[in-house]
Amino acid sequence: MFLDQLLQSVADARNRYIAYVQQLTEEQAHWKPDADTWSAVENTEHLYWAEHGGIWGMWKILQAKRDGKPPVYQGELIHRGRSIEEIIERTWQPKEVVPPIAAPRMGGSVAFWLAALESLQQPLTKLSHELADEDFEAIIHPHPISGPLDIGQRFAFLRFHIDRHRNQVADLRTLLAV
Structure with missing residues (x-):
């Protein structure tokens, strides 16, 4: 039940993000105020790569558990019982450096990246069904910045991350209006 609620919160965040970015023209979606700020397209591409990697990693960890392989992470569970907001507060810098695997690198149309981002809900939904009989608190998939x-x-991180980037796009949109 709890995982279903988390899954729905990710779907809701994804839908909010997509609806927000779809309001931009292609030109607006590519606009950026400076070289160090991502455009809406770059934010969306980043979300796709980051989420794709996270979902793939969760599937990989689940399959390893089912195959009887030792857990990938065997250290101390320093975040047990903490909300994702508390974890981010403890582990992230104000402006993090994105891991290269999740960095925007291909460019292209905003419509493509929104469709790609939308497509990730299906494997995440399938994963949640696969996890139905698992103790998901015992399945650990480390995050490159936050740890275990x-x-x-x-799942909560996916929702948080999508909302974080929607806010970044909103900041861009505010600058566009000035």
Whole structure:
């Protein structure tokens, strides 16, 4: 039940993000105020790569558990029982450096990246069904910045991360209006 609520919160965040960015023209979606700020397209491409990697990693960890392989992470569970907001507060810098695997690098149309981002809900939904009989708090998939997160925290991270980037796009849109 809890994982279903987390899944829905990710879907809601994804839908809010897509609806917000779809309001931009292609030109607006590519606009950026300076070289160090991502455009809406770059934010969207980043969200796709980051989420794709996170979902793939959760599937990989689940399959390893089912195959009887030792857990990928065997250290101390320093974030047990913490909300994703608290974890981010403790582990992130004000402006983080994105891991290269999640960095925007291809460019292209905003419509493509929104469709790609939208497509990730299906494998995430399938994963949540696969996890139905699992103790998801015992399945740990480390985040490259925050460290060991259980599956529930990982789902919560997806929602948090999408909302974070929607806010960044909103900031861009405010600058566009000036």
